[in-house]
Amino acid sequence: MAETTPLVEARALELELPDMNAPRGFGPRPRVRILHPVSLTLRRGEILGIVGESGSGKTSLGRTLLRLHEPTGGAVLFDGNDITHRSQADLRILRPRMQMIFQDPQSSLNPRRRVAASLSAALDLGAPGLRGPARRAALEEAARAVGLDPALIDRFPHELSGGQRQRVGIARAIVTRPDFVLADEVVSGLDVSTQAQVLALLKRLAAEMGLALAFISHDLSVIRALCDRVCVMRAGRIVEQGPCAALFEAPQTDYTRILLDAIPLPVPDPGWLERGAPAR
Ligand SMILES: Nc1ncnc2c1ncn2[C@@H]1O[C@H](COP(=O)(O)OP(=O)(O)O)[C@@H](O)[C@H]1O
Ligand SMILES: [Mg+2]
Incomplete structure (x- = not known):
């Protein structure tokens, strides 16, 4: 039977933050509205x-879904639990189940640490008790899952290519x-060709691990x-949401149409992602 409960849900989510652009004065910073009511759902195995x-x-929306920001209105649900106002201490138990891949692995990876140490620190979040060969095996398995030669985890970030570093960023998240x-x-x-490989990898991981993947671009x-x-x-x-194919075929708002028109060139070969898939 198809699973019906979303893994992640935003219900009329609102976010205000202290306004970093306001001049510093006495008293609390004025607040600025960042998210107006936003609602969405995300299921396991789905890429949104x-x-x-x-x-x-x-x-801001992504960080609020991860509860790195606390909403000022509405609700965030994770696997059926209302986590809207959970404390960061309470959220620690859920952290291993909700992860983030950073934009720039160059700056998010510690340059003085071997990749294995960075992966190990991430693993501590979920399996602090895993020691010795079992821990090493878990790190190598994460490397293999993202198509990285496990021997590379003994290197430093600067010894890897940009594409390899982004794979490390993904390994750290999974x-x-x-x-x-x-x-x-x-x-x-x-x-572009490294992009295609990373996208194909994300697609495969989402399917194989049953991930709910929120992909911002x-x-x-x-x-x-x-x-x-x-x-x-x-x-x-959110001004428009729907199945990917339908949205590209028949955008419902002028704004989406303008975004579509801004794509520099139509993708000449719609199968590029499948063929860009890295060998396992
Ligand atoms: N603390 C803050 N103070 C003032 N403005 C902020 C703050 N955080 C985010 N913003 C503003 O909120 C808007 C959304 O930011 P962001 O979520 O980073 O957008 P995106 O990721 O789509 O580029 C932007 O206009 C940004 O300048
Ligand atoms: Mg952004």
Whole structure:
């Protein structure tokens, strides 16, 4: 039977933050509205694209779904639990199940640590008791799962290529075997063929691990290649959401149409992602 409960759900989510642009004065900073009521659902094995121009609220929404921000209205549910106002201490128990892949593995990986040490620190979140050969085996398994030669985890980040570093970033996110992964602009800095390989990898992992994957990008051609459903954001709101194919075929808002028109060239070969798949 098809699973009906979403793994992640936002119900009329609102977010205000202290306004970093306001001049510093006495008293609390004025607050600025970042998200207007936003609602979405994400199921296991599903890839949800979140697209919109820079400043539209994609990162803020993603961070709120992970409860790195506390909502000021509405609710966030994770696997049926209302986590809207859970303390960070309470959330620690869920952290291994909700992970993030960073945009820039270059700056998010400690340059003075071998890759294995960074992966190991991530694993501590979910399996602090795992020691010795079993721990090493878990790190190597995460490397293999992302198509990295396990021998590479004994290197330092600067000894790897950009594509390899992004794979390390993905390995770090999946080493705790999460249910929900947020990927925020993770292919933006990569050349097109490396992009295709990383996207194919994410697609395979989402299917194999049954991940609920929220994939943020300002690039609609990337969204089209990867996602099952898409939310289009503008000024802190979702202005349109639906199945990927339908949205590209018949956008319902002028804004989405403008974003679509901004794609530099139609993808000449719609099968590029499948063929770009890395050998396992
Ligand atoms: N602490 C803050 N103070 C003031 N403005 C903020 C703060 N955090 C985010 N913003 C603003 O919120 C909007 C959404 O930001 P963000 O979620 O990073 O958008 P995106 O990821 O789509 O580029 C932007 O206009 C940004 O400048
Ligand atoms: Mg962003």
